Amino acid sequence: MSSPNHSPEGERPENLVTHLAARLRNHVLWDSLLIFIPPVLAAVFIAFSVYRAAWMSPLAFLLVVVGLAVVGVLAVILRSRPLVPSVRAAAQLIDGQAESKDRFLTLATLASSAQPANFVARLRQETSRFGERIQFGRDFPYRFKNSFYRSLVVSLAAAILFHFMIPVAGSVIRPVSVQQQLRQVAAKMAQKESLKPLAQELQALAAKLDDPKATPAEKQAAAQEIEKKIEQQMKKEEQKENRDLLSQAANSLKGTEQQQSSSGDEQKKDQDKGGGGIQSNLPQEGKGEGQQNQGGGSDSKGEQSAQMSNDMKQGKSAQGNPKEKGEEKNQQAQGDAKNDQRDPNQPGKEQNQEKVGKTQGASKEGAGKNQSPEEPPQGAPPAERFYKAGEGKEGLKGTGYVTVQLPEDLVADSKAEGKATKDGGKGNRARPQVPVSNAPLPAHVPNAPTEKQQMPIEYRGIIR
Amino acid sequence: MEPEQFQLTFKRIEAEVQKVIVGNQEVIRKVLIAFFSGGHVLLEGVPGLGKTLLVKSLSHALGMSFKRIQFTPDLMPSDIVGTEVLTEANGRREFQFKKGPIFAHVVLADEINRATPKTQSAVLEAMEEKQVTVFGESHILESPFIVLATQNPIELEGTYPLPEAQLDRFFFKLLVTPPVPEELREILKRTTGVETSDSSKVLPEDGGKLVNDMKQLLRQVLIAPPIEDYVVRLVHATHGNGQNGGSAGVKQYIRFGSSPRGAQAVILGAKGNALTDGRVHVSYEDVEKIIYPALRHRIILNFQAEAENVSADQVIAEVMKQVKRN
Numbered sequence A: 001m002s003s004p005n006h007s008p009e010g011e012r013p014e015n016l017v018t019h020l021a022a023r024l025r026n027h028v029l030w031d032s033l034l035i036f037i038p039p040v041l042a043a044v045f046i047a048f049s050v051y052r053a054a055w056m057s058p059l060a061f062l063l064v065v066v067g068l069a070v071v072g073v074l075a076v077i078l079r080s081r082p083l084v085p086s087v088r089a090a091a092q093l094i095d096g097q098a099e100s101k102d103r104f105l106t107l108a109t110l111a112s113s114a115q116p117a118n119f120v121a122r123l124r125q126e127t128s129r130f131g132e133r134i135q136f137g138r139d140f141p142y143r144f145k146n147s148f149y150r151s152l153v154v155s156l157a158a159a160i161l162f163h164f165m166i167p168v169a170g171s172v173i174r175p176v177s178v179q180q181q182l183r184q185v186a187a188k189m190a191q192k193e194s195l196k197p198l199a200q201e202l203q204a205l206a207a208k209l210d211d212p213k214a215t216p217a218e219k220q221a222a223a224q225e226i227e228k229k230i231e232q233q234m235k236k237e238e239q240k241e242n243r244d245l246l247s248q249a250a251n252s253l254k255g256t257e258q259q260q261s262s263s264g265d266e267q268k269k270d271q272d273k274g275g276g277g278i279q280s281n282l283p284q285e286g287k288g289e290g291q292q293n294q295g296g297g298s299d300s301k302g303e304q305s306a307q308m309s310n311d312m313k314q315g316k317s318a319q320g321n322p323k324e325k326g327e328e329k330n331q332q333a334q335g336d337a338k339n340d341q342r343d344p345n346q347p348g349k350e351q352n353q354e355k356v357g358k359t360q361g362a363s364k365e366g367a368g369k370n371q372s373p374e375e376p377p378q379g380a381p382p383a384e385r386f387y388k389a390g391e392g393k394e395g396l397k398g399t400g401y402v403t404v405q406l407p408e409d410l411v412a413d414s415k416a417e418g419k420a421t422k423d424g425g426k427g428n429r430a431r432p433q434v435p436v437s438n439a440p441l442p443a444h445v446p447n448a449p450t451e452k453q454q455m456p457i458e459y460r461g462i463i464r
Numbered sequence B: 001m002e003p004e005q006f007q008l009t010f011k012r013i014e015a016e017v018q019k020v021i022v023g024n025q026e027v028i029r030k031v032l033i034a035f036f037s038g039g040h041v042l043l044e045g046v047p048g049l050g051k052t053l054l055v056k057s058l059s060h061a062l063g064m065s066f067k068r069i070q071f072t073p074d075l076m077p078s079d080i081v082g083t084e085v086l087t088e089a090n091g092r093r094e095f096q097f098k099k100g101p102i103f104a105h106v107v108l109a110d111e112i113n114r115a116t117p118k119t120q121s122a123v124l125e126a127m128e129e130k131q132v133t134v135f136g137e138s139h140i141l142e143s144p145f146i147v148l149a150t151q152n153p154i155e156l157e158g159t160y161p162l163p164e165a166q167l168d169r170f171f172f173k174l175l176v177t178p179p180v181p182e183e184l185r186e187i188l189k190r191t192t193g194v195e196t197s198d199s200s201k202v203l204p205e206d207g208g209k210l211v212n213d214m215k216q217l218l219r220q221v222l223i224a225p226p227i228e229d230y231v232v233r234l235v236h237a238t239h240g241n242g243q244n245g246g247s248a249g250v251k252q253y254i255r256f257g258s259s260p261r262g263a264q265a266v267i268l269g270a271k272g273n274a275l276t277d278g279r280v281h282v283s284y285e286d287v288e289k290i291i292y293p294a295l296r297h298r299i300i301l302n303f304q305a306e307a308e309n310v311s312a313d314q315v316i317a318e319v320m321k322q323v324k325r326n
Helices: A013-052 A058-083 A087-098 A103-109 A117-131 A146-173 A178-190 A196-210 A216-236 A240-274 A289-295 A302-313 A327-342 A349-367 A407-422 A457-463 B003-020 B025-037 B051-062 B077-081 B117-129 B164-168 B181-191 B207-219 B225-237 B260-276 B284-295 B303-307 B312-322
Strands: B041-044 B066-070 B082-089 B092-099 B106-110 B131-134 B137-140 B146-151 B172-175 B254-256
Touching: A013 A058, A013 A087, A013 A103, A013 A117, A013 A146, A087 A103, A087 A117, A103 A117, A103 B225, A178 A196, A178 A240, A196 A216, A196 A240, A216 A240, B003 B025, B003 B051, B003 B207, B003 B260, B025 B041, B025 B051, B025 B146, B025 B172, B025 B207, B025 B260, B025 B284, B041 B051, B051 B066, B051 B106, B051 B146, B077 B082, B077 B117, B077 B131, B082 B131, B092 B137, B117 B131, B117 B146, B117 B164, B172 B284, B207 B260, B225 B260, B225 B284, B225 B312, B260 B284, B284 B312
Parallel strands: B041 B146, B041 B172, B066 B106, B106 B146
Antiparallel strands: B082 B092, B131 B137
């Protein structure tokens, strides 16, 4: 491994010490190499695995390998340099082995010229005799240190662990996007004659999802449309293979919906961070007022309720289609809405806002196909108030809105409602029957108190 | 002189002394090492262990002049170094220097701690300078010169402990131990029978020259720089503030550490030990054998050590434990 086994016979004792020092230096070097090679190799293996998993470019992989090699060399040098035995240490080792009572040490470290020549000659002669007892191969063999075994075991364990962990990590770190899923399913479906049209539509949907210009609402609508077609196709389809493909596509589309809803949440969070919170009044019966609010993104479930609203627009009833996702939520929302009716003045703004979202589906259900005049038509850009800060024609920034209801407004609304009903429901604007203000209710409002209260004088000017 | 001749002579003297003294081989050996190193020895032991006999036997074996001074409280310095006395010769009176017992090759200062410090100090110059000054006149002592002092560790009433300066002049302080039963049996056999043995002269007539040659040879013994460095670190550590001697185990018991004379004694003693083993170089083992007699009287322990009955040897052992050979 290092130097060959010496036959020190006839060699000067000083040289024997020098040779042993060199041999021990090699031992230290090997020790260091054997300690650091396994972890470096393990690290290279891990880097290669990462590179193979396409998480790393070839250049980066090359740089990592070179870096690891440099680090390994530096570590070997830094570790071995202080451990390299001196001539004195080598001499002491030989003395210990040959039981020569520090003769090698004296000879190796003494400045011979300044000493009595006869004494030095005698010492050298004695030491040579002791040197004959030494065989490097036998007395100073290279042995693997425990540190090497530890390093090997730890490195192997790390490499094996990483080898088994990388598929798991791959799915966690870089999941396949919905668009890719859609394209994959579309490619499979395109091979089936009966599913070709749907495959093309899925491809188009994937392209639309990638399109940054398309609004989330558009994407959502397109996804739901295709989902509906897939369901219809599934009913028609008799082959199991095709049905599996269709169910895959449906699952992918559900993923699309989740993605869109999560993007809506992110938008909401962004707005919250910007401080542009919008407060709205509380819809009690769920007749359209909530739709104005939900668009503002003030409540946390605004997007989900928007999806549900779209479902409703397309004629999907939560109760009528029990398989559809969100059915339970809708049912729960109905229940919540009823609870709201029982206790309209429940304290807790956030709780109420949460209920707004939950109520949306139920309110739409209750409203039937009546479309609010403020709700944008399908495919049309949303109203300006739905834009985020800085968007829109006028460049509204950080704006919110608030609906203040006064008793007079309620009277006017009720009159307008009566007219609108006569006009076939056009331009009807739903208002909650129970206002949130503390102004006294007019007598014709159903839940109005029986006794009339005088508005305090100091409030009149403010409210008007 | 060759190392073999030194070893042979040394062994012969040692053997002659051992004819009289049973046991205590290490004490005899170290007394001889101190003698050939040019040092003086303080022998400490309870009465009746053969301290005086050892010195007398040694002087007989060496064949050199021997004087014994019994130190008592009324002993005066002039009783040791000598004095000027008025003499009359040819009708003319003049002062003549009368040499004291210090003028000998081997001087036994028996129970040295019984004399007053003034008298004890009278031997200081003689031990260190190998000369005495009387009435302003210096008188050179003959070489070789060795003072072998004894003292009793018990019966301390009316004694004057040797001052540190005096103690430092002693090359070794050797502890004479009581004989083990086998040794005691041998002592009885030798001393209570009809025939008693005595040491015979080993050195020739010009023994002084031979001893000086042996002294010179001893100083030529090789010592490796790492071993010298080891001695330096050991001695430095006895001060309690050395590289490895600063620990509580050493520092808390030491009032004063060893003087440089301690290091000199260790090196010379180790060289003598190496030569007696037939080697021309000093090993770590030589140092470790010599360090106790060389340093035990040079380390001044504090009150805490006395209170806890910690001896100087224990402190040295702790120092050696802390200072590595490397």
